[in-house]
Each structure stands twice: as C-alpha cells, then as structure tokens.
Amino acid sequence: MEEKIIIAGFGGQGVLSIGQFIAYAAIEDGKAVTWLPSYGPEMRGGTSNCSVVVNDDEVASPIVSCPDCLIAMNKPSLYKFVDKVKAGGTIIVNSSLITDKVERTDVNVLYIDATDLALKAGNARTANIVILGAYCKMRNMFNQELVAKVIEKKFANKPKVIPANLKALELGFNA
Amino acid sequence: MKKLMKGNEAIAEAAVRGGCRAFFGYPITPQNEIPEYLSKRLPEVGGCFIQAESEVSAINMVYGAAGSGARAMTSSSSPGISLKQEGISYICGAELPCVIVNMVRGGPGLGGIQPAQSDYFQTVKGGGHGDYHMLVYGPGSVQEALDIMYDAFDKADEYRMPVMILGDGMIGQIMEAVELPEMKDPATFPKKEWATDGTGIGANRRIVNSLYIEPDVLEAVNHRLFDRYATLAEKETRYEAYKVEDAEIVIVAYGTVARICKSAINMLREKGYKVGMIRPITLFPFPTKAIEAVASQECVKEFISVELSMGQMIEDVKLAVNGKKTVSFYGRTGGNVMSPEDVAEFIIAKENK
Amino acid sequence: MAVVFKKTSMLTDVPFHYCPGCGHGIAHRLVAECLEELNLQGKVVGIAPVGCAVFAYNYFNCDVQEAAHGRAPAVATGVKRCNPDKVVFAYQGDGDLASIGTAEIIHAAARGENITVIFINNAIYGMTGGQMAPTTLLGQKATTCQLGRNVALNGNPIRVSEMLATLDGPSYIARVALTDPANVTKAKRAIKKAFENQVAGKGFSMVEVLSPCPTNWGVSPIDAVKYVKEEMTKQFPLGVYKDC
Numbered sequence: 001m002e003e004k005i006i007i008a009g010f011g012g013q014g015v016l017s018i019g020q021f022i023a024y025a026a027i028e029d030g031k032a033v034t035w036l037p038s039y040g041p042e043m044r045g046g047t048s049n050c051s052v053v054v055n056d057d058e059v060a061s062p063i064v065s066c067p068d069c070l071i072a073m074n075k076p077s078l079y080k081f082v083d084k085v086k087a088g089g090t091i092i093v094n095s096s097l098i099t100d101k102v103e104r105t106d107v108n109v110l111y112i113d114a115t116d117l118a119l120k121a122g123n124a125r126t127a128n129i130v131i132l133g134a135y136c137k138m139r140n141m142f143n144q145e146l147v148a149k150v151i152e153k154k155f156a157n158k159p160k161v162i163p164a165n166l167k168a169l170e171l172g173f174n175a
Numbered sequence: 176m177k178k179l180m181k182g183n184e185a186i187a188e189a190a191v192r193g194g195c196r197a198f199f200g201y202p203i204t205p206q207n208e209i210p211e212y213l214s215k216r217l218p219e220v221g222g223c224f225i226q227a228e229s230e231v232s233a234i235n236m237v238y239g240a241a242g243s244g245a246r247a248m249t250s251s252s253s254p255g256i257s258l259k260q261e262g263i264s265y266i267c268g269a270e271l272p273c274v275i276v277n278m279v280r281g282g283p284g285l286g287g288i289q290p291a292q293s294d295y296f297q298t299v300k301g302g303g304h305g306d307y308h309m310l311v312y313g314p315g316s317v318q319e320a321l322d323i324m325y326d327a328f329d330k331a332d333e334y335r336m337p338v339m340i341l342g343d344g345m346i347g348q349i350m351e352a353v354e355l356p357e358m359k360d361p362a363t364f365p366k367k368e369w370a371t372d373g374t375g376i377g378a379n380r381r382i383v384n385s386l387y388i389e390p391d392v393l394e395a396v397n398h399r400l401f402d403r404y405a406t407l408a409e410k411e412t413r414y415e416a417y418k419v420e421d422a423e424i425v426i427v428a429y430g431t432v433a434r435i436c437k438s439a440i441n442m443l444r445e446k447g448y449k450v451g452m453i454r455p456i457t458l459f460p461f462p463t464k465a466i467e468a469v470a471s472q473e474c475v476k477e478f479i480s481v482e483l484s485m486g487q488m489i490e491d492v493k494l495a496v497n498g499k500k501t502v503s504f505y506g507r508t509g510g511n512v513m514s515p516e517d518v519a520e521f522i523i524a525k526e527n528k
Numbered sequence: 529m530a531v532v533f534k535k536t537s538m539l540t541d542v543p544f545h546y547c548p549g550c551g552h553g554i555a556h557r558l559v560a561e562c563l564e565e566l567n568l569q570g571k572v573v574g575i576a577p578v579g580c581a582v583f584a585y586n587y588f589n590c591d592v593q594e595a596a597h598g599r600a601p602a603v604a605t606g607v608k609r610c611n612p613d614k615v616v617f618a619y620q621g622d623g624d625l626a627s628i629g630t631a632e633i634i635h636a637a638a639r640g641e642n643i644t645v646i647f648i649n650n651a652i653y654g655m656t657g658g659q660m661a662p663t664t665l666l667g668q669k670a671t672t673c674q675l676g677r678n679v680a681l682n683g684n685p686i687r688v689s690e691m692l693a694t695l696d697g698p699s700y701i702a703r704v705a706l707t708d709p710a711n712v713t714k715a716k717r718a719i720k721k722a723f724e725n726q727v728a729g730k731g732f733s734m735v736e737v738l739s740p741c742p743t744n745w746g747v748s749p750i751d752a753v754k755y756v757k758e759e760m761t762k763q764f765p766l767g768v769y770k771d772c
Contacts, residue, residue: 020350023179023350024179027352034349039348059434061438231599235606235632236609239575239605239607245610247606371591372573372611374591384592
C-alpha cells in the first residue's frame with residue numbers, strides 16, 4: 001500500500017504540521033514515510049505545501065505528482081492541485097475559506113468547515129487538527145486512538161492545549 | 176522508536192555523534208538548519224560553533240581547526256561552496272581531514288534555491304586548483320545521509336582528506352524516520368601525530384602546509400595523493416544495484432533522483448519494461464567497475480543517466496560503459512525536479528520510437 | 529668562555545632567506561624572544577602568511593600552519609577555538625592583512641578572538657616583486673604604479689591600526705617601527721604585551737610593525753630605514769591605539 005498526499009494552503013494555516021502529524025502517525029503505525037516541504041520565499045506569507053508519502057515497506061520517490069489525496073486549505077491551493085489528484089482519489093476542502101465546489105466528478109470530495117469545528121473544540125488554532133482527523137477517517141489511514149497518542153506526545157510540553165486538540169481530532173473524525 | 180527528522184538536522188546530529196566538535200559556516204539556503212542546529216548542539220558537548228564572516232573564512236577556520244587535530248566541518252550550498260574552493264584545495268594539499276556538506280541548489284551564478292545536482296563536476300573533478308579529489312558521497316535517504324555523516328570523520332581521518340557529502344537540496348529538507356546511532360567516544364579516535372596542537376618544538380615540530388616549492392617534492396606529494404585515491408577506489412566505492420540482473424535498460428542516478436527513478440522502475444516493470452538501476456553512493460570514487468560489469472551483460476541494451484543537471488555524471492557513466500552500449504540522458508535543471516511519471520514517460524517514448 | 533649572546537630557542541637554526549636590510553628578520557627574532565621569555569615553548573601555534581614571510585614555518589620553533597593568502601586570522605581562529613590553552617599567533621604582511629584579508633582581520637578583531645597578530649607593514653608587495661600595496665604611500669613608486677601612487681587612480685593608503693581600534697573587540701593595538709635600537713626595544717615591548725594579553729585571556733591584540741624593504745623600494749638599507757622614519761611614520765603615526 002502506498003498513500004501519496006499533498007497538503008497546501010497559506011503559510012500559518014498549519015499546512016506543514018498536518019503533514020508532520022500524518023508522518024508521526026505513520027511512524028507510530030510502523031510504516032515508512034517521507035515528508036517533503038516546498039521551501040524558500042514562498043514560505044513567508046505566501047502559499048506553502050508539503051508532500052507526504054506513506055508506504056507499508058519503503059518509500060522510493062518522495063516527489064508526488066498525482067496524489068491519492070489533496071488537502072486544500074485555501075482557494076489558490078485547490079486550483080493549483082485539483083487536476084493532479086488521481087481518479088478515484090480524495091479531495092478535502094477547507095470550506096471555511098473555500099466556497100467553490102470541486103467540478104471533477106471522478107473524485108471523492110469532503111467539504112469541512114474546519115474553523116467552525118475548531119471553535120467548537122474550544123481553540124480556533126486547532127483547525128488543522130480537525131482536518132487531520134477528517135483525513136485519517138476518510139482515507140482509513142490511522143485510528144483515532146493512535147493519532148490521539150501522537151498529539152499527546154507532540155504537545156507533551158504544552159499540556160494545556162491537549163484537550164482542545166483531542167476534541168478537534170474527534171470532531172474531524174466525525175465530520 | 177524511530178525519530179522523524181529533517182535531513183539537515185539528522186546530518187547535524189550525526190556529525191556530533193560521529194565526533195564533530197567544531198563547525199564553521201555562513202548562512203545560505205537550503206542548508207541553514209545544519210548551522211542552526213549545531214549552534215545549539217555543539218556547545219552542549221563542549222564543541223565550538225562560529226558563524227564566520229564569509230564562506231571563505233569558514234573554510235579557513237576549518238583548515239585551522241582540522242590542522243590542529245579537531246574533527247571540524249562546514250556546510251553550505253552551491254554558491255557558498257564555490258567560495259570555499261580555495262580553502263578546499265589547500266585542505267587537500269595540506270592533507271587535512273574534515274567534512275564538507277553541500278546541499279546543492281540550481282546554478283550557475285546565484286541560480287535558484289531549489290534542488291539540483293549541477294555541482295557534480297565541481298565536486299568530483301576538483302573544483303579548486305590543482306590535482307586533487309575528495310571522498311564524495313551522494314546519499315539517497317535521510318537515514319543514509321545520517322549513516323554516512325556518522326562515519327565521515329573516521330574516513331576523513333583514515334585517508335587524511337576531506338569527505339564531501341553532496342546532497343541535492345531535497346535531502347536536507349525532507350523528513351523521514353531515522354534511527355540515531357550512539358555517540359562515539361572521542362577517546363577512541365586515532366591520535367593525530369601530525370596535528371599542530373601547539374606542543375611541537377624542535378624535532379617534534381609539526382607543519383601544516385601545502386607549499387612545496389621544489390617541483391620534485393610537489394610531484395611526489397601529488398603521487399602520494401593519487402596513490403591514496405587508488406586505495407579509495409579499491410576500498411571505499413559504494414553503490415546500490417536495483418533489478419539489473421535481467422535489465423535491458425539501466426538507469427544511473429544518485430541521491431533523491433535515484434529514489435524517483437526507483438518508483439519509475441517499479442511502474443515500468445508493471446508495464447513489462449525491463450529496467451534496472453545502478454545508484455552510485457560514492458561519487459568519487461565512482462562505481463566504474465560495477466557499471467562496466469553491467470555493461471557487459473548481454474541483456475543490457477542501453478544506459479540512461481538521470482540527473483538534476485544538463486548532464487554531468489553522464490560523462491563518468493560513458494567512461495565506465497566505454498562504448499559497450501549506448502548512453503543517453505534525461506534531466507531537469509534550474510531547480511525543477513522530475514517525477515517518477517516523467518522518467519517512465521521518457522523511457523516509454525524512447526522505447527517506442 | 530662566557531656566553532654573552534645566545535640565539536633564542538624559539539627560532540630554528542634555518543638561516544633566514546630575507547634580503548639584506550629587510551625588517552622581517554628582526555620582527556621574527558622579537559616574536560621568538562617574547563615567546564621564550566614568557567616560557568611558552570611547546571605551547572604555541574604560529575600561522576604563516578602568503579608573502580615574503582611565507583616560509584616563516586621554517587624559522588619559528590613551534591607548530592606552524594601555512595595559511596592561504598589573507599586567511600591567517602580565520603585559520604588562527606580555528607586553531608585557537610579548538611586549542612584554547614595554547615598561544616596562537618598570526619604573522620602577516622600588508623598585502624595579506626590589509627588587502628586580500630581585510631574581512632578576516634576585521635572580523636577576528638570584532639569577535640575579540642584571543643589571538644596575537646603581528647602585522648608587518650612595509651608598504652609594498654615584496655614576494656611578488658614590488659607591486660603597490662594597500663599601505664603604499666601617496667607618491668611612492670611601485671611596479672604597478674610606476675609614476676607613484678596617485679590618489680585619483682589608486683585611492684589612499686589604509687591605516688589598519690586606527691581602523692581596528694574603532695572596534696569594541698580588540699584589547700590591544702599598537703604601531704611600532706623597526707628603525708633604530710630604541711624603536712626596536714619599543715617594538716619588542718609591544719609584541720610582548722600582545723602575547724601577555726593572550727595568556728591573560730584578554731582577547732585580540734595586534735602590533736603593526738613598520739618595516740623597511742630596501743629591495744623593492746630600490747634604495748639602500750640605510751635609506752630604507754630613513755624612509756620608514758621620515759615618510760612612513762607621517763602616514764602611519766607610531767603609538768598605542770587601543771589598550772584595555
């Protein structure tokens with residue numbers, strides 16, 4: 001099994017960290033993974049994206065040209081990558097910022113109001129965790145307990161933010 | 176438990192665990208995580224970190240530190256490595272061990288900041304003035320980069336020459352799960368009798384120098400260096416052969432490009448194309464004999480050198496194949512990176528011509 | 529027979545290659561005597577330059593590294609940081625220090641590197657055959673300014689000691705001249721202080737030594753000394769520029 005993901009959005013939306021959480025979950029799950037960010041001036045205030053490849057055995061190419069799943073956090077990112085997603089693949093659309101609908105009919109699309117759910121979780125900054133939960137569920141990648149464990153580990157030195165993030169994860173899984 | 180680490184940080188940590196206690200560098204994208212990491216990490220182990228005033232100074236600080244016996248390194252990216260060439264030539268002339276990391280970006284000139292392999296010539300053929308080489312590795316994964324870095328100072332000490340780790344930009348930025356080795360104990364490192372640690376006086380005086388004004392003496396120095404390179408070729412050449420046993424088409428690629436090619440080979444094999452690959456892990460010494468042997472296989476029709484350049488390593492591939500089979504080229508440059516699909520399409524189009 | 533004079537143990541027995549009337553031999557001896565008087569035998573690393581003193585590694589009886597042109601302060605930094613208990617000195621000429629190596633000397637000084645720099649200023653490129661140096665005086669002839677240094681064409685000579693003294697890093701900067709016994713004695717005192725400072729951990733010290741070059745100036749050794757005293761000191765006044 002190999003899962004190729006592109007996550008794209010504005011810098012500051014937690015785009016890179018969604019990818020890193022997927023990578024940590026993959027390691028926790030005993031899988032091989034690569035996380036490759038776009039880098040350079042575009043990081044600063046502009047769009048940013050990262051490619052994640054999860055494989056049961058070994059990841060050969062870390063370069064993703066046709067993702068199984070696209071996570072679009074803003075409109076320019078959606079239009080940049082929408083046509084690259086594999087037929088039968090998945091697009092997760094952050095509908096808090098993207099009001100357009102995906103015109104392709106050969107992909108599964110999930111529209112998720114990540115900001116709204118994050119506020120319900122008690123912290124607007126957990127929108128990326130909402131998306132992470134939705135991704136794991138929709139692509140049947142990792143179970144909620146495993147990802148919760150990863151979140152607890154990553155925020156071990158900021159225990160205050162853990163409950164909101166776990167709630168955000170749950171809301172994402174149930175979205 | 177494996178740890179998720181960025182290539183640059185993994186290299187930096189592996190350097191410390193491999194005995195590095197001195198780093199001298201100057202900021203340049205895309206390798207800044209290495210000096211940033213070491214600026215914090217080296218003082219923790221009693222090491223020295225200096226952000227130098229220029230790459231020129233940085234490499235000369237490495238010269239001084241390495242010449243006085245320390246395990247010293249620097250890292251940079253293409254334009255910065257060009258500035259370091261003078262110092263590298265002196266380090267090779269003075270036979271000093273050190274480690275240099277180049278996270279290559281597109282050129283020439285200021286070029287770009289995206290991944291490239293266009294410093295191949297500069298790295299394996301010399302780069303600075305004079306007859307010299309370095310031991311050059313082109314790691315293909317974060318774990319491999321880490322493992323190479325971990326042992327790089329041992330190799331540098333053994334052969335008294337710089338070890339260059341030639342990354343392709345991506346290898347520094349990518350995150351992968353790695354296993355970190357134990358910290359090496361500096362007490363176990365071989366003693367450097369030649370090093371100018373300040374204790375020399377009279378007959379025990381040590382001189383670190385690359386000036387040999389007598390032609391006969393300089394010629395002997397050059398022969399000594401090249402005898403060492405012959406030993407390197409014999410003992411240190413490393414490569415990975417992937418599905419070459421029955422291959423009709425053999426790709427030669429290194430670094431991240433080799434991984435991209437591996438995915439392409441898997442796609443092509445599914446479609447019935449018999450493609451394999453030789454992945455040089457050492458770029459100097461180049462795996463000439465391995466390529467020569469594959470070129471002699473009857474099933475092999477042709478070689479393709481796949482690179483992030485306009486075609487540099489292809490010259491060494493051609494020398495190794497030595498006319499036995501055709502050698503062609505596929506590459507992207509300027510910071511663009513081919514996808515596995517691009518490589519597969521190139522080969523399919525070529526085969527169906 | 530009683531010994532009335534003995535060569536310092538910090539110089540080897542290799543005869544100097546320097547021209548008659550050159551200041552390098554005196555400067556070498558002063559450095560070596562200071563090292564001996566401070567009991568630093570077996571505790572010193574010298575850094576030799578590119579220029580007339582390129583073979584300094586043959587003369588100083590200590591470990592020596594030969595640096596690339598202008599890079600001695602960077603090399604010295606690398607050595608000192610990895611061997612903080614040893615005394616490290618860079619010996620440089622004016623082309624080396626004040627032209628190609630300006631970045632290295634300024635930043636070593638700014639960092640307050642705990643090293644000692646001996647800067648031989650003879651206002652000319654000696655080893656390469658008398659070309660204009662950054663310290664060549666206005667009107668002074670050199671093979672690359674044969675009518676004399678011209679301000680419109682070549683700019684003004686650089687006063688390194690004054691320039692470095694503006695930095696916060698250095699602990700001691702002085703300019704001396706090898707013109708007569710009194711000044712040679714003063715030079716030795718300055719050099720000794722520059723080494724004492726390093727031993728005491730006070731940071732960067734530099735002694736600029738105005739030195740004659742009769743061969744490339746095309747004058748007799750006596751006239752060369754006179755030129756240092758009467759002409760060079762006008763552009764490069766002697767004295768202590770920093771002491772803290």
